[in-house]
Amino acid sequence: MSRTIPLADHRTSRAAERWETLLAGAPGVTAGAPLADTRGRALKDLRISVTDRCNVRCVYCMPKDVFGRDYPFLPQSALLSFEEIARIARAFVSLGVTKIRLTGGEPLLRRHLERLIAMLAALRVDLTLTTNGALLAKKARALAEAGLGRVTVSLDALDEPTFRAMGDTDTPVERVLEGIDAAVAAGLAPVKINAVVKRGLNEHAIVDLARRFRGSGHIVRYIEYMDVGATNGWRMDDVVPAAEILARIDREFPIEPVDPNYTGEVAERWRYRDGAGEVGVIASVTQAFCRDCTRMRLATDGRLYTCLFATEGHDLRSLSRAGADDATLLQAIAAIWRARGDRYSEIRTAATPRSSKIEMSYIGG
Numbered sequence: 001m002s003r004t005i006p007l008a009d010h011r012t013s014r015a016a017e018r019w020e021t022l023l024a025g026a027p028g029v030t031a032g033a034p035l036a037d038t039r040g041r042a043l044k045d046l047r048i049s050v051t052d053r054c055n056v057r058c059v060y061c062m063p064k065d066v067f068g069r070d071y072p073f074l075p076q077s078a079l080l081s082f083e084e085i086a087r088i089a090r091a092f093v094s095l096g097v098t099k100i101r102l103t104g105g106e107p108l109l110r111r112h113l114e115r116l117i118a119m120l121a122a123l124r125v126d127l128t129l130t131t132n133g134a135l136l137a138k139k140a141r142a143l144a145e146a147g148l149g150r151v152t153v154s155l156d157a158l159d160e161p162t163f164r165a166m167g168d169t170d171t172p173v174e175r176v177l178e179g180i181d182a183a184v185a186a187g188l189a190p191v192k193i194n195a196v197v198k199r200g201l202n203e204h205a206i207v208d209l210a211r212r213f214r215g216s217g218h219i220v221r222y223i224e225y226m227d228v229g230a231t232n233g234w235r236m237d238d239v240v241p242a243a244e245i246l247a248r249i250d251r252e253f254p255i256e257p258v259d260p261n262y263t264g265e266v267a268e269r270w271r272y273r274d275g276a277g278e279v280g281v282i283a284s285v286t287q288a289f290c291r292d293c294t295r296m297r298l299a300t301d302g303r304l305y306t307c308l309f310a311t312e313g314h315d316l317r318s319l320s321r322a323g324a325d326d327a328t329l330l331q332a333i334a335a336i337w338r339a340r341g342d343r344y345s346e347i348r349t350a351a352t353p354r355s356s357k358i359e360m361s362y363i364g365g
C-alpha cells in the first residue's frame with residue numbers, strides 16, 4: 001500500500017521526498033499495536049531536548065573552547081514550539097511510549113517550561129527531567145505543580161575544585177545541593193543523581209558521593225565517560241570502567257547486585273548490603289546495553305534520532321510544519337523505528353571515527 005503525504009505544500013520538497021520514500025512502503029500503523037525495530041526492541045522511551053543551550057560547560061559534553069560566546073546555537077525560530085512538541089509526544093504515546101524525559105542542553109533555561117510540562121503530563125506517562133541543578137532550587141515547586149513526576153540531577157563531585165573543574169563553571173556546588181533539597185520539598189523524590197566519572201579528574205568523588213547520599217533514598221548513578229559527539233576529546237584511557245567504580249564503593253560500603261526494575265533500564269542496579277539504599281552504573285563503554293535499548297530522541301529543532309551516537313536524524317519539524325496530519329506523523333515515526341538497527345556501543349572501539357556524530361548538548365543525554 002503506497003501512501004502520499006497529505007502535505008499542504010512542498011516548500012520542503014527534499015524533506016518531503018525523504019518522507020515519501022520512508023512512508024511509501026511502510027505498512028499501516030495501528031495506534032497501541034506493538035512496534036518493534038529490526039532487533040525486536042519496543043519503542044518505550046522518548047527523550048525530548050528542549051534547548052541546545054546550557055549555563056554550565058561540562059568538559060565531557062560541552063567544552064568551553066568549542067561552545068564559547070560565538071557558538072552558533074539554534075535561533076528561537078528553529079526550536080519546536082511547545083504545541084509542536086506536545087503533538088509529536090502524543091503520537092509517540094499512541095505508539096507505545098510510556099516514559100518521557102526532558103533534556104537539553106539545560107532544560108530549565110527554556111522559558112515557561114512549566115507550560116510544556118502541563119501539556120505532557122496530560123498524556124499520563126512517566127514524566128521526568130534531567131538538569132544540572134543550577135536553577136532547580138528556584139523552579140522545583142512550579143515544575144512539580146505543572147505535573148513533573150521526578151528529576152535527575154547531574155552532580156559529578158562534592159568538593160568545590162573538582163565540581164568546578166568538571167563543569168568548567170562558577171556555579172557553587174551548594175547551589176545544586178539546594179536544588180536537590182528543593183526537589184524533595186516539592187515532592188519530586190527520590191532524586192536520581194548522575195555522576196560522570198573521568199579518569200584523572202574525579203575518581204576520588206565516587207566514594208564521596210556514595211557516602212553523602214547513601215541512606216537518603218536518592219540513587220547515585222555513575223556514568224562511564226562516553227565518546228558522545230565529536231568535541232570532548234574522548235580517549236578510552238580516560239574511561240573509569242564500571243567494574244572499578246563498583247570496586248571502589250564496595251571496599252568502603254559493601255554492595256551486591258539487584259535485578260533491573262524493567263527491561264531496558266539504563267542503569268545497572270546495586271544495593272548496599274547494610275540496607276542503606278542503592279547505587280547504579282551506566283556502563284555504555286565497557287558493558288554495552290544496546291540489546292534492550294527502547295529509546296528515541298527528539299532534538300530541540302525537531303530532528304528525530306534513533307541513537308545517542310547517531311550521525312543523522314529525520315526532520316520531523318518540516319513534516320509537521322508542511323501540514324502533515326496526525327496519521328502521517330504517526331506513520332513517519334513508526335517507519336523510522338521499524339527501520340532502526342542501532343547498536344553503537346556494541347561495535348564501538350577506541351578507533352571508531354567520531355567526526356560526524358551529533359553533540360549530546362543538542363540531542364540530550
Ligand code: SF4
Binds near residue numbers: 342345
Ligand atoms: S548506543 Fe545507541 S542503541 Fe546502544 S544503548 Fe545507546 S542509544 Fe541505544
